[in-house]
Amino acid sequence: MTTLNTDITKEIELLRLVTVGSVDDGKSTLIGRLLVDTKGAFEDQLLAVRKKRGAEHVASAAEIDLAMLTDGLAAEREQGITIDVAYRYFATPKRKFIMADCPGHEQYTRNMVTGASTANAAIILIDARNGVMPQTKRHTHILALLGIPHLIVAVNKMDLVDHDQATFEAIRDEMNDYCAKQGVRDLICIPMSALAGDMVAVRGDHMDWYEGDTLLETLENLSVLDDVDNQPFRLPVQLVNRPQTAELPDYRGFMGTIASGTVKVGDKVKAIPSGNETTVKEIVTFDGNLQEAFAPQSVTLTLNDEIDLSRGDMLVHPGAEPASAKIVKANVCWIGDEPLAARNKYLLKHTTNTVKAMVDSIDFRRDIHTLSKDEADELAMNEIGQITFKLMKPLYCDPYAQNRITGSFIVIDTFTNNTVGAGMVVEA
Amino acid sequence: MSNQQSKQVSQHKLTQLKALEAESIHIIREVVAEFRNPVMLYSVGKDSSVLLHLARKAFYPAPLPFPLLHVDTGFKFKEMYEFRDSFCKEIGADLIVRRNEAAIAKGMNPKDHGVARCCGALKTQGLLDALEEGEYDAAFGGARRDEERSRAKERVFSMRDEFGQWDPKNQRPELWNIYNGRIHEGESVRVFPISNWTEMDIWLYIREENIPIVPLYFAKERLMVERKHLLIPYYEEMKDQLLEGEEPKMVMSRFRTLGCSPCTGAVRSDATNMDEIVIEAAAARRSERETRIIDHGSNSMEDKKKEGYF
Structure with a gap:
């Protein structure tokens, strides 16, 4: 168990983390394992969600119904699904982690985007028995689009495939290929068993063939400040x-x-x-x-x-100005109930600047399974595409690939005032 | 593509506390820029003390551009009232105190009316009335996501309808550090600038910044009554509220969290200074909310929040 040394905690850095995957991939068990092993959850919180009543202490993640710990809303517990992002906090002597635990279901992509937009690193859960699923690709594409500097693929439930090295390597190679196409800068694949705890905080004895760090070591050593x-x-x-x-x-x-x-x-x-x-x-x-x-x-x-x-x-600084543009091409992840269509008018909020904008064209809609660029008349909720906006006043922006703050904006519906889109500048 | 980390080392690094501080100041300034009439809820507790400190930092060298609002139940510890008045005077803050006088006049209390009804009247209704009276369109609060599982789900800008209620199933997505402050007439937002702080961060920051806090947070021999699992401070006025078999006695104790005196428990502790409190917080195996009677019962925080509670 990791303990906090009070002299060190003053100097530690912050790492923002997002976890994606479905409950079936063992995400709750993994998060529970991290929280229990780093003391990120308190005993009374754990006791409240234990499976068996009467225990005085919670010895392992297996004893806890972790979905009950992370699903904070009554509606989530009723339906047994995660609807919204839950934020969890844990620390080691080196780092404090803010973990946005995101729902995996397609209809909640908007909430996943919320959790992922500020992340320095993402953990993508894969069930070793199932390999890379369409959902894995959808998540990975969104994470890549959001420019998350480090993607960590947690190939979980290795105990259920006899800790087989070849199974792991097949998944790793497939993810490497998929990510290479999308400009992911840093991909790390780790085999693990969250239930047994192998390769999460400790190595365990079952996967000596893997030479990389455990998940927690990896998280502790990632570079935080990317290039800002x-x-x-x-x-x-x-x-x-x-x-x-x-x-x-x-x-x-x-x-x-x-x-x-x-x-x-x-x-x-x-x-x-x-x-x-x-x-x-x-x-x-x-x-x-x-x-x-x-x-x-x-x-x-x-x-x-x-x-x-x-x-x-x-x-x-003079000589290093951003673009000052009244026409902006951007990747947009649409999260509004009403679809985006050409000629629609919105407000864009970019840094501290809010401007009126009109959709000039939908350049393409991205098929997130095949990555192909398709022609489209509208973007419906949870769809992603490249949009050209015409603005009433200029935005002072940089490409999102260079600067996640001055390259991002939100789209606001002027009638409902809701946030309906996440924009990432491609060209301005 | 490989398993190696390829980044060059950055020259500048912020400690996690300084990163949290920068994020909180950004949020506080954004609210002042985008809202017509913000107010900061001030409960006199440690989280409020950190929030207020961050607000002072955000606008330095100018004075605070909004008032502080204390929704008083009349049941706070006397040390809290003393601290509130002297500290607000010292920093020149504009303090507004509001109470649900109608309910207080009727003798609302947790023993006779139950904790839920008492909180509903004195805290939730008191708050909603005060916000309506002041016509505030944004209210800062010191809630943290690590406190409780429904709070773990809340946005930094939490939209409230014209009845002050929270709809947890329909929250606005919150992206990057861009906050959407647009609301319709009658709606308001609750803003939580220290959402991402943990109890440990609060104590470390109070220690690092020398932020004054109510003395009840430091351990001392205090007259206490033991009720169920809780240590409750005993005052002379409580004489006829004692339950059968309860006997006040001196206990070396302190508070991890401060609320209303009948409903907030203390913990046994020898931590008399900030270093010792930090060590104790690091070793704590139980959450601070365990000492708050208000949280016990199923869904209680979520239900109260839907009604308009913080």
Whole structure:
């Protein structure tokens, strides 16, 4: 069992994780195993969902009805299905994990997209007996589209195929081929038995032929910050801070979360869209001014000249500007009840900027089983396609493949106000 | 494609607490940018204390751009009232206190009317009335997803209809760090900026940032009554509420979570400072909500949330 050392916990990093797969793949058992082995679930929570009454302690994941632990809504427990994302938290001495546990069923793709959009890594569950299923491919395609840096394939229930190396390798090779077609940068396949615990937190004795790390070791060693640090500096302005108090009558601070890159005091910066240039005077925080700030810090900048800059605008380094586009091509995962169709009007919210948009064309709909690009008149809920939007005002954006923050937007239905689409900029 | 990890090492890294802090500040600022009249619910507990600290950081050097709202049941610990008043004064916060006076006048209490009815009247109805009176379109709360299984399912921006109710089966998808703050007339949102914090994170952050908290969180010899599995603090006024066989006695104890005095249990503890609390939290085998009577009973939190409770 992993214990928390209080001196170390101060320094640990955050890893956002998403798990996909159906209950039948042993997802609940795997999550339960991770929670129990890392102390991510408390005893009273576990006792409340144990299968046998009367036990004082919960010794193993097998004793727990884990779906009862993770299915937090009455409707889910009634129907025995997972409807919505559940967030789970666990930590090791090296890392804290935020795990979005997503429903596997096709009709809940929208909730899977919710859980996956911020993830640094995904665990895709496969039942070793069944191999790569159509659902596995659908999940993997969406995860690849969302640009999740690390995909981990957990080939589970190896105990039910006699821990057979060839079975594992066939699944691994098929997943490698499928992912290679989609530009997945890092794919790791791990054979395991979540029920027995083999290769989850400990190696076990049954799969000595596998030389890679256990799942938990893998999660602890993945690189967290992908490439945001090396991307050009982007600060979408959230708010302008003007206290107008006696002490600070003329103070103007530009508040925002750094989307990518680094900014230093004295840096030359350019305001988009005004084009005005000035230099950074101070990087203000409650804990004192900083010399340098980086993504994803939330900061306040003051500037040496009064320039035109407000919410929805962006501060960047001159010479490294984003596209400023009124026509944007994007991959869209549609999550609205009403289908998307050409000429429909929506609002796009991109960073801190909300603009009116019209669907200019549906370039294609992606068949997520064959990956073919099909002609289409509309995108229905849970469908994915490439859409060209015409905008009333420009978006200041980068391709999603380079920047997940300045390359993403949500589509809002102006009548219901609901979020109906997830957009990822291809070209602007 | 291979099993190796190919990333170059990034120069800049945030600790997980600083990453959580940045995320929370982003959320708080986004609400202020997009809503007409936000308010921050302030319960005086440790989570509220962290939330308030984050809000102060978000707008520094400006003062808080929204008021704090304490929905008081009249049953809070006296140390909580003292702390609330002195701390809000010290930081110059605009504190609004609201109570369901009609129910309080009728003598609503958990012993005679049951915990569910009492909470429904003093907390849920008190909150809904206060939100309606203030015409707030967004209310920040310090709920965390690790607290309870229905909270594990809640969005950061949680939509409420004109009756303040939550529809868990029909939540808005929440993508990246882009929050959709568009609502219809009469609707509102509850916003949970510390959704992704765990109890451990809260304690580590309070320690790291030296955030003042109610002294009840630190262990001390206190007069207690043992009721079922709970340690309940004893006050003189409770004399005629004692059940058969109950005898107040001094116990070295503290609170992991603070609610109303009749319904919040303490734990036996020797943790008198933040380091010891952190060590105790790390070793805890039971969740903090175990000491809250309100959570016991099937679906109770989800049902209460549907009605408008936090």
